[in-house]
Amino acid sequence: MPTTHATLHERLRRGELRHAAWLALRDPLAAEAIARSGVDLIVFDQQHGAIETGDLIGLLQAVQPFVPALVRLPSVAPAAVTRVLDLGADGVVVPLVDSVDDAREAVAAALYPPAGARSYGPLRAAVRHGPGYRERVAEHALVIAMIETANALGSVEAIAAVPGLGGLFVGPADLGLALGVGPQTDGDDPTYLAARRRVVAAAHAHGLSVGLHGVAAAAQRAALADGVDWVVVASDLPLLVAGTRAQLAAMRDPEAQ
16 A cells, blocks of 8 residues: 555554665565565665666556565665655665765655755656645655764764654664674674663654664564664665575475474
C-alpha cells in the first residue's frame, strides 16, 4: 500500500514500524517473499549491496504493495537522492552525512523549489502517487541521515534540527571505527553506547525517528529498549547462508533436529 511521507515518518517515530529487512541482492521474487514475511519495512542497499539503479523499479514494485521501502544510497551526493525518489522509493537513507550542510543538501535534493532544489522529472513517483505529486512531494520523500562519522556525531544536534529531515540512522560499524572501538554491529562498548544515546536524544528532541543496523535479536531488543525506534532484524545474504548451514547441519546430524 502506498505510504505518505507524513504517515511513514509518524509511524516510525511512534514505533509502529519496528522491524526492517535489509536487502542487498537484486532478485525481485526474493524481495517480495521477504516483504510478505511479516517485517514492517524494507531497506534496499545500494552502498554496499549489489543493487544497481536499474534494478530499483522492479524491486520497489515487488515490495511496496506490502510494506514501505527505503533505499540506502551509494553516496551522499544529492543527485542520488533525487534519482531514487524519482523511481518511487518511500524515502532514502543517506550514508556518510558528515555535516549540517550535507543534511541540508540531501533534504533540498528531495524537495522541489522553493522549498528545495530538486529537478522535476518524477518518473515512477508521479505514476505511483498521481496528479499533484509535486505539490505533495514532502509527503513522499522521507530523508534519513546516517550518523557514522566523528564529525557527524559532533554535530548531531544541529543535523537533527535541519528542517525537512525525517530521521537519523546509526551506522554501528563505521561509527565504532570512527570512535576507535572497532565495528559495533550488535556491540556494547560503553563509548559506542554513549554515542548512540546521544544520537537518539538529538533525534527525539526534534521529533525524528532513529534506526539501527544489527544482527543478533538480543542486541536489537536491547537497542529498542534503549530508545532506538526501529531496527534491522534480517538481511538477505546472511539469511541464505545461515539457512543453508542449518539445513546441512541437520542433514549431517539428525539428532540435532
